[in-house]
Amino acid sequence: xxxxxxxxxxxxxxxxxxxxxxxxxxxxxxxxxxxxxxxxxxxxxxxxxxxxxxxxxxxxxxxxxxxxxxxxxxxxxxxxxxxxxxxxxxxxxxxxxxxxxxxxxxxxxxxxxxxxxxxxxxxxx
Numbered sequence: 001x002x003x004x005x006x007x008x009x010x011x012x013x014x015x016x017x018x019x020x021x022x023x024x025x026x027x028x029x030x031x032x033x034x035x036x037x038x039x040x041x042x043x044x045x046x047x048x049x050x051x052x053x054x055x056x057x058x059x060x061x062x063x064x065x066x067x068x069x070x071x072x073x074x075x076x077x078x079x080x081x082x083x084x085x086x087x088x089x090x091x092x093x094x095x096x097x098x099x100x101x102x103x104x105x106x107x108x109x110x111x112x113x114x115x116x117x118x119x120x121x122x123x124x125x
Contacts, residue, residue, distance in 0.1 A: 006036070017094075018042040024092040026083060026115065027099020031062035034073070037094065038063075044072045048086050052077040084114055091120040 019041035025034045026048045034045035045068075049055045055077045063073060076086030095118065100111050119125055 016041070021093035022046075022091070022120075023094045023096065024048070024087075024115075024118065026095060026097040027111070031059040031066075033096045033098075035063055035066040035068055037096075038068045038072065039066065042094075044074070046074040046076070046086065046090070046092065048076045048078075048083045050077065050079060080110060080114065087114070087118045090118060091123070092118055093120050093123045095119055095123065095125040097125065 017040065018037045021037070021042050022044050023034060023037045023042045024046045025031070025037075027050070031047060034042075034047055038045055047055075047059055049059060055075055060075070063070075074086070076082060078085075095115050097111065097115055100108060100115070103111065115125060
């Protein structure tokens with residue numbers, strides 16, 4: 001996924017893709033996608049991970065190592081209900097959700113509907 005964004009920017013020369021955008025990284029969150037987005041001009045990032053241990057052991061340290069200001073980040077963890085609570089009416093310009101590609105149809109529909117409700121009217125997922 002990160003290579004996809006890197007290629008998009010390098011090949012398409014679209015360095016403004018993230019400029020001023022509110023991004024969300026959801027599912028198998030590593031923090032790398034959000035660090036990449038923030039380093040390329042995103043205004044804020046929300047990261048949701050199912051596993052709170054992964055959040056503390058991998059995601060937060062990744063963002064710290066990449067010098068991403070904590071004040072521009074929002075973290076949450078838990079299942080679909082936890083994600084729903086974290087979103088709570090927020091809208092995002094770019095949603096990065098690689099985990100949605102690796103689930104059964106019923107789960108896909110539930111995640112898709114939730115993320116679609118959090119996507120701004122001109123946003124991309």
